[in-house]
Amino acid sequence: MALLQISEPGHTPNPHERRLAVGIDLGTTHSLVAAVRSGVAECLPDEEGHVILPSVVRYLDGGRREIGRQALRALAQDPQNTVASVKRFMGRSLADVADREHLPYQFIDKPGMLALQTAGGEKSPVEISADILATLRYRAEDTLGDDLVGAVITVPAYFDDAQRQATKDAAKLAGLNVLRLINEPTAAAIAYGLENASEGVYAIYDLGGGTFDISILRLNQGVFEVIATGGDSALGGDDYDRALAARVAEQTGVALTTASDKSAFSMAARACKESLSKQDSATFSALLGEQTITQRVARAQFEQATTALTARTITAARKALRDAKLVAADIKGVVMVGGSTRMPQIQAAVGRFFDCEPLNNLNPDEVVALGAAIQANQLAGNRPDGDLLLLDVIPLSLGLETMGGLVERIVPRNQTIPTAMAQDFTTYKDGQTALALHVVQGERDMVADCRSLARFELRGIPPMVAGAARIRVTFTVDADGLLNVSAQELLSGVQAQIDVKPSYGLDDGQIAKMLQDSFSTAQSDMRSRAIAEARLDAERLLLATQTALNADADLLAADEREAVLAVMQSVREVLGSDDPAVIEAACKALANGTESFAAMRMNRGIRQALAGKNIETI
Amino acid sequence: MVDKPLTLASNDFELFAVPARFAQDPAALDARWKELQREAHPDRFAAQGVAAQRQAMQWSVRINEAYQRLKHPLKRAAYLCELAGAPINAENNTAMPADFLIEQMQWREALDDASSEADIARLLEQVNQARVGALQHCEELLDVRHAPDQAVGQVRAMMFIERFSHDVESRLDDFQNPPADMAGTTGQAT
Numbered sequence: 152m153a154l155l156q157i158s159e160p161g162h163t164p165n166p167h168e169r170r171l172a173v174g175i176d177l178g179t180t181h182s183l184v185a186a187v188r189s190g191v192a193e194c195l196p197d198e199e200g201h202v203i204l205p206s207v208v209r210y211l212d213g214g215r216r217e218i219g220r221q222a223l224r225a226l227a228q229d230p231q232n233t234v235a236s237v238k239r240f241m242g243r244s245l246a247d248v249a250d251r252e253h254l255p256y257q258f259i260d261k262p263g264m265l266a267l268q269t270a271g272g273e274k275s276p277v278e279i280s281a282d283i284l285a286t287l288r289y290r291a292e293d294t295l296g297d298d299l300v301g302a303v304i305t306v307p308a309y310f311d312d313a314q315r316q317a318t319k320d321a322a323k324l325a326g327l328n329v330l331r332l333i334n335e336p337t338a339a340a341i342a343y344g345l346e347n348a349s350e351g352v353y354a355i356y357d358l359g360g361g362t363f364d365i366s367i368l369r370l371n372q373g374v375f376e377v378i379a380t381g382g383d384s385a386l387g388g389d390d391y392d393r394a395l396a397a398r399v400a401e402q403t404g405v406a407l408t409t410a411s412d413k414s415a416f417s418m419a420a421r422a423c424k425e426s427l428s429k430q431d432s433a434t435f436s437a438l439l440g441e442q443t444i445t446q447r448v449a450r451a452q453f454e455q456a457t458t459a460l461t462a463r464t465i466t467a468a469r470k471a472l473r474d475a476k477l478v479a480a481d482i483k484g485v486v487m488v489g490g491s492t493r494m495p496q497i498q499a500a501v502g503r504f505f506d507c508e509p510l511n512n513l514n515p516d517e518v519v520a521l522g523a524a525i526q527a528n529q530l531a532g533n534r535p536d537g538d539l540l541l542l543d544v545i546p547l548s549l550g551l552e553t554m555g556g557l558v559e560r561i562v563p564r565n566q567t568i569p570t571a572m573a574q575d576f577t578t579y580k581d582g583q584t585a586l587a588l589h590v591v592q593g594e595r596d597m598v599a600d601c602r603s604l605a606r607f608e609l610r611g612i613p614p615m616v617a618g619a620a621r622i623r624v625t626f627t628v629d630a631d632g633l634l635n636v637s638a639q640e641l642l643s644g645v646q647a648q649i650d651v652k653p654s655y656g657l658d659d660g661q662i663a664k665m666l667q668d669s670f671s672t673a674q675s676d677m678r679s680r681a682i683a684e685a686r687l688d689a690e691r692l693l694l695a696t697q698t699a700l701n702a703d704a705d706l707l708a709a710d711e712r713e714a715v716l717a718v719m720q721s722v723r724e725v726l727g728s729d730d731p732a733v734i735e736a737a738c739k740a741l742a743n744g745t746e747s748f749a750a751m752r753m754n755r756g757i758r759q760a761l762a763g764k765n766i767e768t769i
Numbered sequence: 770m771v772d773k774p775l776t777l778a779s780n781d782f783e784l785f786a787v788p789a790r791f792a793q794d795p796a797a798l799d800a801r802w803k804e805l806q807r808e809a810h811p812d813r814f815a816a817q818g819v820a821a822q823r824q825a826m827q828w829s830v831r832i833n834e835a836y837q838r839l840k841h842p843l844k845r846a847a848y849l850c851e852l853a854g855a856p857i858n859a860e861n862n863t864a865m866p867a868d869f870l871i872e873q874m875q876w877r878e879a880l881d882d883a884s885s886e887a888d889i890a891r892l893l894e895q896v897n898q899a900r901v902g903a904l905q906h907c908e909e910l911l912d913v914r915h916a917p918d919q920a921v922g923q924v925r926a927m928m929f930i931e932r933f934s935h936d937v938e939s940r941l942d943d944f945q946n947p948p949a950d951m952a953g954t955t956g957q958a959t
Contacts, residue, residue, distance in 0.1 A: 170816065300816070330815050374803050473942075521856040532816035566837075569811060571830045629826060630811045660879050695817040742819040749820040753828055757775050757784075 170300040172330060173291045177280060177318065178240040178535040179387060180360030180490070182206050183517060184287040185524035185535070186295060192342065192524040193749070194517050201227035203516065204290075207361075208282050209233040210271030218286045227438075230255035230414040236389060237283075239361045240265055240276040241312030241321075248738070249385065250390045253393070256408030264317065264714040271275035271311070277321045289611055295517040300691065301328035302526035305519050307362040309382035309546050310332035310594050312604050312634050319631065328684075332631040335359070336366035337377060337543055338522030339488040343513055344370045354471075356501055356509070357519075358464060359679025361387035365468045367475040367482070373538035379474035379565050380546045381467045388424075388491035389417075391457050396420040398456040399435050399446050412439045419444075428493045432681050454496040461500050468504060471562045481618035485509045490516050497690055531537035542567050550590035552598045554579070561626045564594065567630055575641075582614040586622055586737050588647075589634055609638040609647040678731075689722050689738050696745055701751060706751045718744035777827060780852060781835035791846060792875060793839060802836040839944055846907050853917035857924055870925055872899075876933055886915045886944045896934045903909040903927045 173195075181203045185194045194202035201220065210232050217225065226233045234256065240248065245260040257268040266275045284304075291299060304327075306318050315332055322329045336355035343349070349370050357364040364382040368375055396416045400407055407413045419437035427450045428431035435446045472479065485501055486511045491496065501509050513521070528749045529539050549562040552572075562572045579584065586609045593601030597695035612620055621641040628634050639646045696719055704712060722737045777782060780790040785801045807813070809828035814821040820834045840843045876892065883889045903926055910920040 331812065364925060371803075374807075376803075481836035526812075532813055538807075539812060540803065541812060542803070542806060542810075567831050567833050569826055570833050627830070630829075648784045691816065692818045695821070698819070699821075745818075746820045746823070749824045752821075754775060757805060757828065759808070 158373070168257070170531040170533055171295050171297050171305070172290075172301050172524075172527035172533075173287075173295075173299055174303045174520050174525070174527045175284065175287055175305070175327075176335070176338070176360055176520035177238065177284060177306075177321075178206055178519075179236050179362060179389065180206055181289060181516070182283050183520035184291050185517070185520040186291060186674060187524050188295075189197075189289070190762050192521040192528075195291055196451075202284065202691070203715045204286060206237065207233060208237070208279050208285055209237045210269035210274060212220050212270045214271060216282060218282055227411060227415045227418055229412045231257060232271070234267060234269070234274070234279050236361050236470075237276050237279040237554045239389075240267075240384070241280065242311070242315075242317035243276070243354060250393075251325050253366055253413065255414055264313075274408060277317050277324060281324035284322055284327060288325055288327055288394055290382060298687065299327070300525065300531050300687070301330040303331050303338075303523040303530060304329060304334055305335045305338045306332050307357075307382065307384060307386045308336050308364045308380040309362065310632075311547055311602055312549075312632070313602065314384070314510075315632055326684075329631075330527055332633075333523060333541065334364070334377070334380070334543055334546075334632075335365065335519045335528055336364050336486075336488060337368065337375060337381070337541060338520075339369065339486055339513075339518045340366070340522065341376055341525050341539065341541070342518045342522035343510070347512075350486070352475075352477065352481055353381075354468065354482050354505060355479035355484045355488060355491065356464070356468065357382075357486050357488035358497060359387050359489040360384075360389050360491070363387060363464050364722035365464070365471045367471055367477065374540045374542065375566075376542045377544045377565075379471045380475075380544055381471035381474065382546075383463060383467055386460065386463055388489070388644050390460055391491065391494070392417050392420040393426055394425055394456045394460065395435075395453055399444075399448065401442055404448055405439065405444055407439075415439060416444075422479050423448055424453065424494070428495060449583055450495070457496070458592070461496055464497075465500055465504050468501075468769070470476065479505050482507070488518055488520075489509050498507075543630075543632070545570070547592045547602075548588070548594055549604075549626055549628070549634060550626060551576075554592060555580060556598045558591055558596055558598055558601055561624065568628050569626040569630050571608065571625055575624045576624060577618050578612065578615065578622075581617050581619055583617065584612045584614055584618070585610045586612065586626065586638070588636070588638060589628075590634070591594065604634065605636070607638075607641065607647060609645065610717060611639045611645045613643045613645075615642075633675075680735075681731040682729060685734040685738075689726055689734050692738055692741055693719060693722055696741065698750065699745075703748075703752050703755060706755065707748060711748070715723050715745055770944060777831050780850065781839050784832065784835050785839060787839075788850065791842075791850065791908045792850060793845065795840060798836065798840050801893050802832065805832045813943065825871065842904055842907075843927050846911065846920060846927070849923060850912055850917045850921050855917040855921050857921055857928075865922075865925065865929070869929075873929055873933065880937060880940060881934075883940065886941065889941050889944065893934065894942065896930060900927065900930050903930060 171186070171733055176183045183194050183202055183204065185192055186750045196202045205223040207622040208227060209217040209218065209221040209225050209229060222233055226518045242264060244263060245251065245265040246256050248265065251258060259266040259273060260267055264275060266273050288299065302322065304318060304322055319329055319332060336357045339357065340353065352369050355366045355368065363386040364380065364383050366380040367378045369378055399420070399729065400416065415437045415604050418434055423433050423435040429447065430648050431492065432447060433447045435448050437444045455495065455690055482505050484507050486506060492515050497522055498509055524543065525539070528534060544565045545562060545568050546564060548560050548564045550558040550560040554561045559574065561574050562570060587606065588609065589598065590604045591598055592604050594635050595601055609622060622638055623641055624636065624638045626634060659688060696715065700715065707715065718741045725733050725737045728734055772787060785798060787793060789796065804828060809825055809832055811822055811825040811829055814825040838848050858870060876896065879892050903923055907920055907923045907927065910916050912921060
């Protein structure tokens with residue numbers, strides 16, 4: 152029942168050029184995929200009509216796995232092999248998981264990131280997340296009827312570098328081309344702001360299953376400027392379940408010993424919590440072995456058991472406001488995101504603190520995915536004159552360890568990204584030829600209180616007296632919020648560089664290995680997928696270059712233009728090749744061959760922006 | 770004004786097409802920043818290959834850097850001095866007039882002795898007044914008397930004031946949010 156599409160005058164899309172891109176909300180408790188179709192963002196349902204995919208994966212022997220609803224049903228009976236809330240483990244080591252004794256999993260302590268032992272073998276949080284992402288990818292491809300050019304994936308604004316990198320790795324593993332990682336509250340603001348044509352300063356209060364984010368944004372003529380962001384990456388709706396379960400266990404005197412008992416109790420707590428959002432009291436009911444535990448819970452009791460949790464969100468909101476140099480009265484509205492914001496005590500606390508009615512007119516479960524889809528559609532180039540511009544910030548300060556275990560801050564939090572900031576250091580010993588750099592993230596003054604992101608060394612500094620060398624360390628944060636650090640000794644020119652990846656994320660080798668290990672991906676599939684992806688990339692690049700030529704060929708001298716056409720031609724010639732490496736090499740040559748053209752176009756764009764302004768002001 | 774081609778090496782004022790002086794209109798800077806980012810942000814080139822992405826990243830970073838410097842009065846003043854060949858050299862040159870240093874010491878003592886939120890708020894008010902005075906003086910030295918070499922001393926004084934007001938603010942935070950409150954860190958309080 153395909154509907155005929157009618158496009159705006161002057162905007163006739165060539166159907167073959169329409170590029171399919173999706174937005175994915177990879178959530179702690181559930182995940183969604185959305186796409187812009189016929190100009191409207193909507194969440195895509197599975198065959199049974201559900202848009203929500205529970206973020207639960209069950210691993211069985213023989214490489215079998217269950218994902219989503221089916222896995223959720225097995226949660227109580229097979230908790231060890233059924234992984235829920237895996238988002239909490241992304242980019243985290245075992246020591247980071249404070250409540251690990253209460254969780255039913257068999258953890259494996261690994262450097263950088265923990266892993267889980269399941270009936271299907273050892274699984275890293277990245278692989279588990281990739282299984283969820285791949286499920287959504289297949290759903291989108293089936294629904295939309297074509298391959299995706301890419302996806303925008305949302306992460307909590309408060310995710311640090313390791314957690315972001317892990318998310319990007321998971322997407323890669325699921326065969327998704329990541330157009331951009333964007334922050335969940337920012338995505339919600341896009342969906343909300345565009346829907347309501349809002350202007351002014353808004354707060355986004357996002358209480359998800361496992362994370363809490365608060366962001367302060369200024370919306371002005373299509374520009375979404377994040378002014379400050381804060382939160383707590385270890386606080387969410389799951390904590391409310393746990394608090395309620397603990398309260399009932401205490402009241403009934405039940406000792407929860409086995410993993411399945413704990414799991415049954417927390418599922419009962421969740422159901423009870425959800426009922427309490429609609430009524431003043433509800434029955435808590437859990438089946439432990441042969442015995443059924445039931446207990447009547449009043450909403451007031453539940454609220455009392457969770458007061459401290461709610462207070463933590465308000466403290467974080469106060470801090471974000473202070474960072475933004477604003478007071479509660481400056482906030483025009485508060486957008487509520489995440490299913491947990493349905494709890495009446497949350498609505499009340501937010502209303503009290505900001506002194507306004509929270510905004511609930513979009514489904515809090517879907518709003519993040521919808522915003523991501525809108526951004527994905529724009530990034531894929533489907534709205535070349537789209538006026539949406541996202542100016543996001545880095546959530547946590549980045550710095551280096553200096554003498555005495557102190558942190559020297561290089562990039563302060565809430566800095567607009569992309570950004571590059573540098574600081575000069577020097578040697579402290581005569582004849583020192585190497586410098587160890589320890590990159591950390593966090594707001595505390597001591598290295599021990601911050602998150603360690605990476606360590607690397609700058610070697611080959613010519614011997615000099617102490618204090619003579621000038622070592623410039625540059626932190627570059629890209630539009631995904633990911634960090635790259637480089638160091639250079641300025642007198643000798645010696646350089647070192649690191650993508651902040653190996654210490655907490657996975658390197659490309661590990662990802663390649665995981666791809667190979669993946670039972671669902673046979674060797675031949677991998678190869679044909681690699682070829683298909685290389686071709687898709689090449690075609691995209693050719694199209695982009697052609698578009699650039701159509702617009703700005705006059706910037707090039709005749710011979711320069713010939714040279715560009717020649718490298719384009721050599722890409723076309725290898726498009727039919729069965730070797731992805733050949734296609735990639737030709738693409739690389741094209742990218743290199745158009746570098747200076749890209750620079751010239753950029754200069755023209757900037758000049759035009761200025762020229763336009765000058766005419767206006769005259 | 771736009772005759773000279775813009776490059777990544779253009780100075781902040783050229784890039785933002787505003788006169789190279791201390792007095793600036795924050796709203797105009799903000800509008801220009803967004804206008805430039807609309808052209809150069811990597812999101813605009815997400816579908817256009819590696820070369821365009823790399824260029825966009827460089828430009829976008831450069832625009833953010835310039836905006837940070839232009840909108841912040843102290844950074845802007847220091848930058849103007851530097852452009853005029855009178856660098857601040859904050860690390861090597863800390864010589865300040867005696868009366869300024871005495872005032873600094875009195876402030877420090879007042880901060881140490883402060884025992885209530887009101888004490889600190891009063892001190893913050895004094896510091897803010899000093900900041901406003903220093904900014905006005907700076908503007909006159911740079912924009913009216915065109916004496917960057919004299920403005921350098923004023924910029925250094927403002928750096929002292931800035932650092933001190935940061936300390937005062939964090940004391941105020943301690944009063945308003947006792948340090949035991951760990952919200953915002955990734956730790957789990959159970």
